[in-house]
Amino acid sequence: MDHNRKSAPPPHSPVPVPATFPRLALPLVLVAAVSACDLAPGRGGTVAFGLAAPLTRSYGENSKLGAELAAEELNAAGGPDGITIAIRPRDDGGEAAAAIQVASRFVADPAVVAVVGHANSDPMMAASKVYHDGELPALGTSATSTEIAAAGPWIFRIASNDSANAAAIAREARRFGRRVGILYANDEYGTSLAAIFRKALAQTDAVLVGADPYLEEMKDFRPYLLRFKARQAEVLLVAGLEVGASTMIRQMREVGLSARVLGGDGLESLTSMEGNYDGTMFGMLYHPETSDRARTFAEKFRRRYKREPESSAATSYDAVYLLARALKSGARSRAEIREYLEGVGRPGGSEPFVGVTGPVAFDENGDPVGKPVAIAAIEGTRFRLVRSGR
Numbered sequence: 001m002d003h004n005r006k007s008a009p010p011p012h013s014p015v016p017v018p019a020t021f022p023r024l025a026l027p028l029v030l031v032a033a034v035s036a037c038d039l040a041p042g043r044g045g046t047v048a049f050g051l052a053a054p055l056t057r058s059y060g061e062n063s064k065l066g067a068e069l070a071a072e073e074l075n076a077a078g079g080p081d082g083i084t085i086a087i088r089p090r091d092d093g094g095e096a097a098a099a100i101q102v103a104s105r106f107v108a109d110p111a112v113v114a115v116v117g118h119a120n121s122d123p124m125m126a127a128s129k130v131y132h133d134g135e136l137p138a139l140g141t142s143a144t145s146t147e148i149a150a151a152g153p154w155i156f157r158i159a160s161n162d163s164a165n166a167a168a169i170a171r172e173a174r175r176f177g178r179r180v181g182i183l184y185a186n187d188e189y190g191t192s193l194a195a196i197f198r199k200a201l202a203q204t205d206a207v208l209v210g211a212d213p214y215l216e217e218m219k220d221f222r223p224y225l226l227r228f229k230a231r232q233a234e235v236l237l238v239a240g241l242e243v244g245a246s247t248m249i250r251q252m253r254e255v256g257l258s259a260r261v262l263g264g265d266g267l268e269s270l271t272s273m274e275g276n277y278d279g280t281m282f283g284m285l286y287h288p289e290t291s292d293r294a295r296t297f298a299e300k301f302r303r304r305y306k307r308e309p310e311s312s313a314a315t316s317y318d319a320v321y322l323l324a325r326a327l328k329s330g331a332r333s334r335a336e337i338r339e340y341l342e343g344v345g346r347p348g349g350s351e352p353f354v355g356v357t358g359p360v361a362f363d364e365n366g367d368p369v370g371k372p373v374a375i376a377a378i379e380g381t382r383f384r385l386v387r388s389g390r
Helices: 028-032 058-076 096-108 121-134 146-150 164-177 188-199 222-230 244-254 265-272 291-305 311-327 336-341
Strands: 046-051 085-093 113-114 139-141 154-155 179-185 209-215 236-238 260-263 281-284 354-357 358-360 375-379 383-390
Touching: 028 179, 046 058, 046 096, 046 311, 058 085, 058 265, 058 291, 085 096, 085 311, 096 113, 113 209, 113 311, 113 336, 121 139, 121 146, 121 154, 121 188, 139 311, 139 383, 146 188, 146 291, 164 188, 164 260, 164 281, 164 375, 164 383, 179 188, 188 236, 188 265, 209 222, 209 358, 236 291, 244 265, 260 265, 265 281, 265 311, 265 358, 265 383, 291 311, 311 354, 354 383
Parallel strands: 046 085, 046 113, 113 139, 139 154, 179 209, 179 236, 236 260, 260 281
Antiparallel strands: 281 375, 354 358, 375 383
């Protein structure tokens, strides 16, 4: 596709969603099965957690570092029930096709008992059938699409889904004006966030002045921006990632569109890019100032890596600690880890997990219930906490 063409991108055509699976209809033999990846009963041994993320991107690297920091801490403390944890990272490029290949390699690796990731919604959905068929639990980190709730009984996630995030962003948007425009990436994440944002916005007295899809790799957003300027947009939701947003914000200044830019957690990595994005606001899955646990994690991450932790680092850190808790409880096989995760915060299961991103108690779809959403504003290379709540 010509990225410089002046017409709008093609109609919404996200990556096909795999068939959904009943979460609770698992055969009993599955839970009791012993596979090649099982640990022997008792203490000790070594296991691997796969880590899936776009490792060449800032948030993907953060995801890897957060997981590795958690493993280092656990191992230094003797490991859960004496077990040594190894992190095996693989780069899914943030792409569905690559995610399927990564998932297949994890399933085939007998040492991998669970997966931390994927970090993006499209890869998480694409890989979910591989994990389901291969009977390998995956604990998503920063993938937020509501469609993931239907991905089957082997898929869980640390992050709250787009329903909670979009509602918080819509409330924030109204603080800056009534006339709101939407630009959304034509993928699972962008379309999901934009659709739920529109529903939440409809509960206010705001006026939607337009909504257009785009492709992340586009180079010229000025036709869209000029149209929103003509329609006097006061707020612009950018439902996508930092790549497209960075170009949009620069071109907004070029065309004189002064609307306040808001987005989801996909904009968080703007601070790692060249340019001035001060004032851009977005919903975060984690902010260092939301709790003592969050602050302590940020301090340890900065000390270890000499960089700021993004939400992807915190969600991966929590994912490793939650999986370690499953091991400490006595879970040894992939099936036993899946069974443990299913019971976290539910009747008959274990107590909720309290991590640096907030509490995790899973619903029947493997989604965390009632996690807080932080609203932050970019100031240089930092995120100023604006609001925190549900």
